[in-house]
Amino acid sequence: MKTEKLELVCPAGTPAALRAAVDAGADTVYCGFRDATNARNFPGLNFSREELGEGIEYARSHGSKVLVALNTYPEAGNPDPWHKAVEDAADLGAHALIMADLGLLAYAAEKRPDTRRHLSVQASASNPDAINYYKNTFDVKRVVLPRVLTVPEIAALNREIDVETEVFVFGGLCVMAEGRCSLSSYATGQSPNMNGVCSPASHVRYEDKGNKMVSKLGDFTINSFKESEAAGYPTLCKGRFVTQDKASYLFEDPTSLNAAQYLPELMEAGVTALKIEGRQRGKAYIAQVVAAFRKAADAAANGEAVPPLGLERITEGQRETTGAYNKRWQ
Amino acid sequence: MTSHKKGPVAPLSPVLLAGIAARPLPHKLLQPAFNAAIKQMHRQHPDVFDRLKSVNSPRFLIDPVDLPFSFVMDTLAEDPTLEIVDSDTDERELYTQAAIRGPLLLLIELLEGRIDGDALFFSRDLVVEGDTEAVLALRNAVDGADIDVHNDLLAFFGPLAKPADLAAQAAGNIFKRFTRDLETLSRATLAPLQRKCDAQAATIEELETTVNALKKQVRRRSGKTA
Ligand code: SF4
Numbered sequence: 001m002k003t004e005k006l007e008l009v010c011p012a013g014t015p016a017a018l019r020a021a022v023d024a025g026a027d028t029v030y031c032g033f034r035d036a037t038n039a040r041n042f043p044g045l046n047f048s049r050e051e052l053g054e055g056i057e058y059a060r061s062h063g064s065k066v067l068v069a070l071n072t073y074p075e076a077g078n079p080d081p082w083h084k085a086v087e088d089a090a091d092l093g094a095h096a097l098i099m100a101d102l103g104l105l106a107y108a109a110e111k112r113p114d115t116r117r118h119l120s121v122q123a124s125a126s127n128p129d130a131i132n133y134y135k136n137t138f139d140v141k142r143v144v145l146p147r148v149l150t151v152p153e154i155a156a157l158n159r160e161i162d163v164e165t166e167v168f169v170f171g172g173l174c175v176m177a178e179g180r181c182s183l184s185s186y187a188t189g190q191s192p193n194m195n196g197v198c199s200p201a202s203h204v205r206y207e208d209k210g211n212k213m214v215s216k217l218g219d220f221t222i223n224s225f226k227e228s229e230a231a232g233y234p235t236l237c238k239g240r241f242v243t244q245d246k247a248s249y250l251f252e253d254p255t256s257l258n259a260a261q262y263l264p265e266l267m268e269a270g271v272t273a274l275k276i277e278g279r280q281r282g283k284a285y286i287a288q289v290v291a292a293f294r295k296a297a298d299a300a301a302n303g304e305a306v307p308p309l310g311l312e313r314i315t316e317g318q319r320e321t322t323g324a325y326n327k328r329w330q
Numbered sequence: 331m332t333s334h335k336k337g338p339v340a341p342l343s344p345v346l347l348a349g350i351a352a353r354p355l356p357h358k359l360l361q362p363a364f365n366a367a368i369k370q371m372h373r374q375h376p377d378v379f380d381r382l383k384s385v386n387s388p389r390f391l392i393d394p395v396d397l398p399f400s401f402v403m404d405t406l407a408e409d410p411t412l413e414i415v416d417s418d419t420d421e422r423e424l425y426t427q428a429a430i431r432g433p434l435l436l437l438i439e440l441l442e443g444r445i446d447g448d449a450l451f452f453s454r455d456l457v458v459e460g461d462t463e464a465v466l467a468l469r470n471a472v473d474g475a476d477i478d479v480h481n482d483l484l485a486f487f488g489p490l491a492k493p494a495d496l497a498a499q500a501a502g503n504i505f506k507r508f509t510r511d512l513e514t515l516s517r518a519t520l521a522p523l524q525r526k527c528d529a530q531a532a533t534i535e536e537l538e539t540t541v542n543a544l545k546k547q548v549r550r551r552s553g554k555t556a
Contacts, residue, residue: 284444
């Protein structure tokens with residue numbers, strides 16, 4: 001069924017970024033607590049309980065909603081911080097909780113049934129059987145789709161499920177089957193799925209080697225940038241590897257997703273919401289990207305052409321891709 | 331000059347020229363102004379320093395590449411300090427955990443959250459070294475704090491804030507005009523050089539294509555004989 005108006009779901013890593021997102025026209029803002037219960041557990045980032053309460057109030061008074069990401073997998077034998085996060089987010093008035101772990105979904109469905117449940121991209125649910133299971137078992141209202149599907153695949157999926165779908169349209173890319181990457185664990189001992197951080201900053205080093213900058217993750221040199229070359233994030237998937245005497249990006253180039261041109265087709269495909277990645281980015285980035293996508297989503301809703309967004313300068317590697325939406329591989 | 335500094339190349343700007351002019355001034359003369367500035371920031375934004383406690387209140391080298399000096403910022407939550415150090419100082423003796431280098435105006439924009447740190451890093455306008463976790467924590471702490479250097483410093487002047495604001499606005503206008511003039515001057519000076527560089531880049535590209543074609547031919551031939 002065609003969507004009339006796409007909901008814009010925007011990231012916030014700090015209260016200032018939340019206000020910037022709301023002021024720039026976000027329908028919904030997603031954020032996390034300052035601990036390992038969410039997948040952007042970076043130093044100095046995220047919300048205390050008090051800040052989240054104030055943020056929810058600010059959003060509500062401006063007609064926006066707040067979603068709380070609790071999308072890591074609880075440690076074995078230590079589910080309490082995750083359970084407490086469910087309780088606190090619900091008490092503070094979060095519109096929905098974004099979760100991936102079956103146990104946590106079960107806990108939230110049982111203890112706080114009135115707070116909506118969204119399935120995180122970390123759950124990697126990309127077929128009707130999986131999604132219907134989450135819907136039937138935990139009454140999940142929305143699923144965030146992995147960034148591996150084409151637009152026709154999303155349309156076909158939407159015909160077979162009775163759950164809202166949310167898709168990524170802008171920001172950094174994670175190229176593994178979502179939520180199943182061991183590269184960071186291998187290099188640093190910390191994983192995006194358990195500790196909430198891929199390639200933690202504590203293990204990253206940049207070294208100035210005269211005419212090039214070298215980036216290291218743990219004991220591995222993962223990239224070397226010439227003086228005028230645009231840099232990317234220090235994740236192993238975007239490392240440059242030497243094969244047959246040639247250094248190249250084997251998994252993924254440092255580049256950002258930008259699917260603005262597909263908004264009309266995503267509406268046709270029955271998508272409910274558009275997700276912008278980047279809780280780790282500054283409020284200037286949030287304000288700029290959200291304002292650009294507000295215009296784009298409004299244009300699409302009015303049946304007008306999506307205007308150029310002009311966001312190249314702030315993207316990773318200063319390059320953009322349409323990712324899997326236009327994939328020509330299997 | 332400041333050309334021996336590490337990090338991004340200093341742009342030709344009023345900041346660079348002012349820095350050269352200020353070079354003979356003894357640091358002792360400038361230090362009280364920076365003491366007052368960090369005290370004021372601490373008063374107005376204690377949360378910045380509180381957030382940094384989680385990474386043990388690091389000591390940073392802040393290096394505006396267009397000034398002939400740098401700063402060492404100690405982020406102790408109770409008593410942060412900002413000390414001027416000469417660019418020639420051996421950095422190992424400063425005992426800082428991390429260094430952040432970039433043109434002064436970009437660093438101020440970053441402090442105020444008007445520009446995205448990751449974007450500056452991708453474009454290589456900003457260089458970070460040392461403890462990346464500390465840098466990230468500082469970036470996130472200042473980005474969340476709604477710092478406004480102009481207004482924060484004006485608050486320091488108390489009843490004299492109004493005349494200070496007028497003076498700052500006048501200085502700002504002169505600064506903007508001067509920046510434009512310098513940009514024109516810099517474009518005029520660099521234009522012939524730029525044309526030469528473009529021509530050379532085109533020749534290099536042509537040569538690269540030829541070399542790659544030759545390499546391919548050689549590979550194909552050696553494949554056939556193998
Ligand atoms: S290494 Fe790359 S693919 Fe793996 S979790 Fe990190 S960003 Fe994703």
